[in-house]
Amino acid sequence: MINSIMRNILKKTPLALVGLMLSAVPQVSSAQFEPLARRDNLMMMKLVRPVAKKIEGAVVQVYSGDRPVALGTVVAEDGFILTKRSELDGDPIRVRLNDGQLLPARVAAVRRSNDLALLRVEGDITLNPAEFTGEIPPVASFVISVGRKSTPIGLGVVGAKPRRITHQGRLGVLLQDDRTGRAMVRGVFAESGAEAAGLKKGDLIVAINGREERSRLGVIETLRGMFPGENVRLTITRSDPASDPTTMDVDAAIRELNVMRESESDARVNGPRNVRLTGFDQVMQHDTVLDPNECGGPLLDTDGNVVGINIARAGRVVSYALPASLILPEMISMLAEARAASR
Amino acid sequence: MQIYLRTTYHVGKHHCLVITVLCILLSLLSGGLSAWAQDDSVFESAKSDSGTETAVPSELQGIFTSGKVPKSIVQLQSLEGQFARVSEAAVACTVSIRIGQSQGCGVIIDGDGTVLTAAHVVMRPGRKATVILSNGRKLEAKTLGLNRNVDAGMLKIDPGQNDGKEWPHATMGTSGKLATGMWCIATGHPSGFDQERGAVTRVGRIARVDRWVLTTDCALIGGDSGGPLFDLSGRLIAIHSRIGNDVEENLHIPIDNYTLSWKRLEAGELWGTLPGFRPVLGVQGNSQKPDAVIEEVRPDSAAMQAGFKAGDTVKVFGERTITDFQSLKKAVSETMPGENVRVRVDREGKPLFLRVVIGRGD
Numbered sequence: 220m221i222n223s224i225m226r227n228i229l230k231k232t233p234l235a236l237v238g239l240m241l242s243a244v245p246q247v248s249s250a251q252f253e254p255l256a257r258r259d260n261l262m263m264m265k266l267v268r269p270v271a272k273k274i275e276g277a278v279v280q281v282y283s284g285d286r287p288v289a290l291g292t293v294v295a296e297d298g299f300i301l302t303k304r305s306e307l308d309g310d311p312i313r314v315r316l317n318d319g320q321l322l323p324a325r326v327a328a329v330r331r332s333n334d335l336a337l338l339r340v341e342g343d344i345t346l347n348p349a350e351f352t353g354e355i356p357p358v359a360s361f362v363i364s365v366g367r368k369s370t371p372i373g374l375g376v377v378g379a380k381p382r383r384i385t386h387q388g389r390l391g392v393l394l395q396d397d398r399t400g401r402a403m404v405r406g407v408f409a410e411s412g413a414e415a416a417g418l419k420k421g422d423l424i425v426a427i428n429g430r431e432e433r434s435r436l437g438v439i440e441t442l443r444g445m446f447p448g449e450n451v452r453l454t455i456t457r458s459d460p461a462s463d464p465t466t467m468d469v470d471a472a473i474r475e476l477n478v479m480r481e482s483e484s485d486a487r488v489n490g491p492r493n494v495r496l497t498g499f500d501q502v503m504q505h506d507t508v509l510d511p512n513e514c515g516g517p518l519l520d521t522d523g524n525v526v527g528i529n530i531a532r533a534g535r536v537v538s539y540a541l542p543a544s545l546i547l548p549e550m551i552s553m554l555a556e557a558r559a560a561s562r
Numbered sequence: 563m564q565i566y567l568r569t570t571y572h573v574g575k576h577h578c579l580v581i582t583v584l585c586i587l588l589s590l591l592s593g594g595l596s597a598w599a600q601d602d603s604v605f606e607s608a609k610s611d612s613g614t615e616t617a618v619p620s621e622l623q624g625i626f627t628s629g630k631v632p633k634s635i636v637q638l639q640s641l642e643g644q645f646a647r648v649s650e651a652a653v654a655c656t657v658s659i660r661i662g663q664s665q666g667c668g669v670i671i672d673g674d675g676t677v678l679t680a681a682h683v684v685m686r687p688g689r690k691a692t693v694i695l696s697n698g699r700k701l702e703a704k705t706l707g708l709n710r711n712v713d714a715g716m717l718k719i720d721p722g723q724n725d726g727k728e729w730p731h732a733t734m735g736t737s738g739k740l741a742t743g744m745w746c747i748a749t750g751h752p753s754g755f756d757q758e759r760g761a762v763t764r765v766g767r768i769a770r771v772d773r774w775v776l777t778t779d780c781a782l783i784g785g786d787s788g789g790p791l792f793d794l795s796g797r798l799i800a801i802h803s804r805i806g807n808d809v810e811e812n813l814h815i816p817i818d819n820y821t822l823s824w825k826r827l828e829a830g831e832l833w834g835t836l837p838g839f840r841p842v843l844g845v846q847g848n849s850q851k852p853d854a855v856i857e858e859v860r861p862d863s864a865a866m867q868a869g870f871k872a873g874d875t876v877k878v879f880g881e882r883t884i885t886d887f888q889s890l891k892k893a894v895s896e897t898m899p900g901e902n903v904r905v906r907v908d909r910e911g912k913p914l915f916l917r918v919v920i921g922r923g924d
Contacts, residue, residue, distance in 0.1 A: 256743045256769045262631045359645035359763050378762040506764045536752045536781040
């Protein structure tokens with residue numbers, strides 16, 4: 220018995236090596252495993268293509284600083300698009316429409332609590348908006364993610380009942396009171412934004428984003444309101460026994476706690492993920508394999524209803540979508556805000 | 563929290579290549595998981611008589627047996643309806659298992675509370691375990707046998723915890739007739755038990771079948787270990803074991819490996835070693851001598867990292883009293899790579915306690 224197991228292992232070795240060497244080109248390596256036996260292979264994608272066609276023209280590619288960072292879902296025919304806010308970290312912001320046109324866009328409204336941005340495409344155009352429906356498909360239902368060309372880019376199933384995901388954004392410092400009750404850094408987490416910004420043990424955090432902080436609890440409360448992927452400007456006072464204390468400003472990123480803490484091998488099996496994976500009032504969890512820059516696009520059920528918007532690739536087994544019932548009121552208030560501002 | 567065995571990955575990088583690609587065990591060493599809420603009020607045991615078997619509609623018979631893809635959207639919708647029915651029954655008998663610091667999954671397979679899981683979740687026979695039902699209810703259980711050659715393990719929920727009622731359980735299937743392309747439904751607790759989320763369902767297809775291991779694209783991760791894989795008719799066909807780096811490499815133990823050695827598993831026997839997961843301490847000694855005296859500590863070994871020194875006499879290893887080098891070898895062989903073991907040694911006549919993280923050999 221052991222012999223046959225060893226034979227199996229030996230038989231697998233070449234394939235395993237191929238898999239590792241080609242890991243930058245996953246399509247090739249997986250094709251060598253078993254081209255047909257996948258739930259999201261070409262035949263399955265072809266089958267659901269007519270479903271994706273039902274929202275022809277309602278998906279755009281979003282560029283930020285010349286990189287394709289997300290998809291966007293058209294929500295109003297006069298050029299309004301919903302996308303994932305935390306991916307928009309560089310200018311210029313542009314969108315490529317279904318017909319191939321590349322147009323400039325600007326952020327017209329944001330909702331930090333659900334990581335949504337409403338983009339306004341500049342130019343005299345008429346778009347085909349997606350129409351959301353309120354129904355969340357039951358667990359184990361197929362869901363189809365749609366790309367710019369109105370073709371399916373992913374197929375998976377709903378994995379759990381909808382739920383809230385509390386945000387796990389952390390600066391990555393341990394704090395203690397100094398003699399006057401101010402926030403003094405007692406320790407800095409590895410892989411944290413605090414570490415990257417060069418914070419050191421003994422630093423006093425005296426202001427955040429220009430607003431003075433007088434107490435440790437005040438600092439904690441302010442930082443708790445910051446979502447993963449956001450940046451904060453910290454004003455710190457650093458003591459030096461050889462000279463006078465110096466006060467300086469440093470910019471630090473808020474990062475996901477679990478990503479900071481995970482091992483190398485966890486990071487490897489999880490694969491590429493978004494900067495922001497938590498902090499959503501309600502999500503549908505599904506197992507569609509998405510690239511991080513494929514969030515912001517619509518998620519369809521097998522009838523072609525737009526049941527949500529993909530909002531995060533959160534790990535090997537998890538993608539999150541905001542359900543239509545959450546999107547609709549956010550969308551209406553964002554559109555109202557944007558239209559009022561441009562009047 | 564970390565995926566089991568992670569700590570030993572970088573030792574001997576070259577010869578571990580196959581393992582890092584194909585076999586990352588899926589149990590978790592839990593750190594500070596938050597307290598589990600309990601809800602004893604609503605536990606559905608309505609399905610307990612029938613198990614998880616779910617009639618396959620006639621329009622899906624061809625897909626069920628051949629492993630093909632649906633031909634129309636209507637057939638696709640019938641398929642997802644079947645997934646939903648199987649998933650609901652599967653979740654009711656999928657449990658979370660906690661043994662010491664390690665966390666994995668299991669599946670109840672009879673009304674008496676026999677639970678199938680992975681060997682690396684069970685670790686050793688005769689240990690106390692906590693089984694958590696999908697509604698958060700915690701139960702006491704005891705580990706039974708394990709066949710480490712294939713990573714098959716068994717445990718049993720202690721009797722008298724369900725007012726004489728049957729536990730909801732899975733219908734056993736067979737793995738002898740599985741074929742490439744067949745659709746399957748996986749449940750489990752990825753990244754550990756989460757009361758608010760519950761068990762998570764995934765759907766995929768069989769990519770590769772052999773007698774000892776089944777590969778699917780049902781995406782698994784740490785914490786899923788020991789969870790069940792069902793076919794389209796709701797029969798249990800395999801148990802989750804390990805993963806490779808690629809999201810499509812998810813490895814399960816075919817169910818016939820349990821059925822074939824059922825008596826030994828029930829009797830609490832431990833046998834075999836999972837290839838690539840042999841527990842290693844990294845010391846040498848003489849088995850003929852009366853005491854377990856360490857003659858040599860291998861460089862870069864688990865023992866060296868724990869502070870073992872030549873001349874130490876090992877007295878206690880985990881729960882085992884050590885009398886000679888042979889009994890030390892046996893005690894090490896009963897551990898799992900990555901396991902944290904407390905050891906008492908005598909050094910220059912004085913007792914000393916060491917903590918060792920067990921290493922991994924071929």
